[in-house]
Amino acid sequence: MTRTVLCFGDSNTHGQIPGRGPLERYARGQRWGGVLESLLGPGWQVIEEGLSGRTTVHDDPIEGALKNGRTYLRPCLQSHTPLDLIIIMLGTNDLKRRFNMPPSEVAMGIGCLVHDIRELSPGPAGHDPEIMIVAPPPMLDDLREWESIFSGAQEKSRKLALEFEIMADSLEAHFFDAGMVCQCSPADGFHIDEEAHRQLGDALAQEVLAIGWADA
Amino acid sequence: MPDMRFAPPNPLRIADRASGLNSLSVRSHNERLVLSLLLQNEATTRLEIGEKTGLSAQTISVIVRSLEQEGLVVRGEAQKGRVGPPTTPLMLNSEGAYSVGVSVGYRNTHIVVVDFIGNVQHQRVMPHKTADTFDVPEALALEIHQAIAGLSESRQGRIAGVGLALPTPPIRSGPDHDVLHRYLETELGLPVFVQNDITAAAGGESLFGAARQLQDFLFFYLGARLHGRLVLNHQIYNGNSPLSYDVGVLALERALPAGDPISAKLWEQHPSWPPMGSAFTDWQQACAESLIKSTQALLQFIELKTVLLSSFVPPEICTTLCKLVRQEIPSIDAVIGRTFAAPKAVGAASLPFSSRFMVH
Numbered sequence: 001m002t003r004t005v006l007c008f009g010d011s012n013t014h015g016q017i018p019g020r021g022p023l024e025r026y027a028r029g030q031r032w033g034g035v036l037e038s039l040l041g042p043g044w045q046v047i048e049e050g051l052s053g054r055t056t057v058h059d060d061p062i063e064g065a066l067k068n069g070r071t072y073l074r075p076c077l078q079s080h081t082p083l084d085l086i087i088i089m090l091g092t093n094d095l096k097r098r099f100n101m102p103p104s105e106v107a108m109g110i111g112c113l114v115h116d117i118r119e120l121s122p123g124p125a126g127h128d129p130e131i132m133i134v135a136p137p138p139m140l141d142d143l144r145e146w147e148s149i150f151s152g153a154q155e156k157s158r159k160l161a162l163e164f165e166i167m168a169d170s171l172e173a174h175f176f177d178a179g180m181v182c183q184c185s186p187a188d189g190f191h192i193d194e195e196a197h198r199q200l201g202d203a204l205a206q207e208v209l210a211i212g213w214a215d216a
Numbered sequence: 217m218p219d220m221r222f223a224p225p226n227p228l229r230i231a232d233r234a235s236g237l238n239s240l241s242v243r244s245h246n247e248r249l250v251l252s253l254l255l256q257n258e259a260t261t262r263l264e265i266g267e268k269t270g271l272s273a274q275t276i277s278v279i280v281r282s283l284e285q286e287g288l289v290v291r292g293e294a295q296k297g298r299v300g301p302p303t304t305p306l307m308l309n310s311e312g313a314y315s316v317g318v319s320v321g322y323r324n325t326h327i328v329v330v331d332f333i334g335n336v337q338h339q340r341v342m343p344h345k346t347a348d349t350f351d352v353p354e355a356l357a358l359e360i361h362q363a364i365a366g367l368s369e370s371r372q373g374r375i376a377g378v379g380l381a382l383p384t385p386p387i388r389s390g391p392d393h394d395v396l397h398r399y400l401e402t403e404l405g406l407p408v409f410v411q412n413d414i415t416a417a418a419g420g421e422s423l424f425g426a427a428r429q430l431q432d433f434l435f436f437y438l439g440a441r442l443h444g445r446l447v448l449n450h451q452i453y454n455g456n457s458p459l460s461y462d463v464g465v466l467a468l469e470r471a472l473p474a475g476d477p478i479s480a481k482l483w484e485q486h487p488s489w490p491p492m493g494s495a496f497t498d499w500q501q502a503c504a505e506s507l508i509k510s511t512q513a514l515l516q517f518i519e520l521k522t523v524l525l526s527s528f529v530p531p532e533i534c535t536t537l538c539k540l541v542r543q544e545i546p547s548i549d550a551v552i553g554r555t556f557a558a559p560k561a562v563g564a565a566s567l568p569f570s571s572r573f574m575v576h
Binding site: 104107108111112115130131165166167168169170171172173174175206209210211212213214 | 221222224225226261262263264265266267272273274275276277278281282291294303304
């Protein structure tokens with residue numbers, strides 16, 4: 001029996017290398033999804049669905065409607081079903097100046113995704129899958145050339161973990177605060193480097209196993 | 217009407233990140249289910265909690281996270297299993313909560329402070345001026361204040377309450393139980409929980425002691441007299457039975473010559489008793505017979521595997537009594553209690569934990 005984990009995220013799930021060009025990506029084994037898969041070991045399959053610029057529920061007026069996590073989530077779930085666990089790590093792009101969103105609204109966006117997952121029930125035998133909300137690590141103060149795009153997001157990013165946890169509690173979902181184990185890279189202030197990917201993959205492997213899986 | 221799915225989040229628990237214990241009212245039934253399992257087992261996993269409670273993994277995740285934040289629960293090291301993925305055990309944080317236990321006995325009042333897993337942090341004995349009288353609630357309140365003052369300030373904020381173990385029928389010259397209960401609650405500003413002393417001692421063994429993992433056992437308390445309680449599925453049956461047998465320390469004391477200096481020693485805690493000749497061996501035989509008869513009488517109704525003997529008398533004597541029971545009833549494992557420092561007071565200290573954290 002193989003258990004399947006879907007990692008639904010943005011550039012930090014895609015493995016975008018901090019401070020480098022848009023086409024530069026860490027290799028599978030360096031990305032947290034790959035680290036997670038190797039630590040979970042045989043019997044587990046990890047699917048990465050990380051899109052740079054992905055928001056929770058917003059069409060991006062500049063980058064395009066394709067960045068909307070909500071519209072992509074449904075076909076994505078149906079493509080990969082049955083799924084045992086869905087890890088959602090989003091929220092950073094919702095903090096762009098153009099969306100003008102407070103942290104609580106970003107958490108509401110995450111909540112929408114949880115509701116959508118439960119409506120589709122893409123788990124084994126048509127059941128609900130386990131859902132883990134992961135709060136991204138807070139941004140650093142110096143965002144280099146991205147400052148104008150994210151202006152004011154730094155402080156909001158430090159409040160995401162609490163808002164996401166309240167949402168996870170109220171919707172009864174698993175929760176993990178990535179800021180507990182890793183930081184964004186100073187190269188651009190909001191992407192995570194190879195070490196942080198490893199730290200996050202390590203921590204999430206423990207979180208995933210701690211859920212408790214009958215005869216996995 | 218707005219779509220309630222997208223109403224502001226309404227967490228099941230109070231997202232209270234302040235330190236200290238949450239107030240009584242917010243402890244939900246599901247939270248108590250989880251805590252009950254943790255109080256009854258040295259370590260468990262979220263998977264086991266799910267199997268035993270029927271709660272979903274995600275519900276358990278929310279509850280465990282909240283208990284971790286409250287400091288009541290800690291995660292152990294992940295254990296590599298022989299098959300399957302490693303499991304992360306959950307256990308109580310011994311420093312997560314504290315409790316005060318008071319037992320008012322025939323000759324002494326005992327005061328203990330225990331941590332969340334029953335380790336005795338503080339112990340005091342207040343001898344009564346006259347046996348069978350207790351009329352000093354003010355002195356008791358002072359002793360409790362001092363016991364609490366012995367904890368660091370942050371731990372003082374984690375006291376779950378005060379347990380009061382009182383005999384049935386009440387001691388002759390003492391305040392009414394309700395009056396003492398209310399007096400202490402006002403004086404200490406802590407919730408006070410009252411229970412029959414023998415039942416409390418059985419509860420203490422069930423929660424902290426030798427019977428922690430036992431669902432069912434027969435409990436005996438050997439004090440001035442011999443008392444019994446039956447524990448089925450972690451619940452103490454017939455909690456306040458006043459029936460007891462006159463084969464306890466009082467009977468031994470009576471068998472000694474009047475004015476024998478040994479008799480005072482019987483009521484204090486000693487690693488062993490001085491030689492007492494045939495008075496002792498006769499008493500021991502009578503006591504063992506009473507234990508055996510009660511156990512046998514019960515065995516025709518219930519399949520029991522364990523008898524637990526709790527007492528302040530020297531452990532070596534209890535061990536001998538247990539051996540005599542095992543010889544006579546080989547199907548029974550007779551063991552001595554682990555809370556022998558002060559069985560009733562430690563039992564009393566288990567009351568605030570069971571009342572505030574467990575399902576009933």
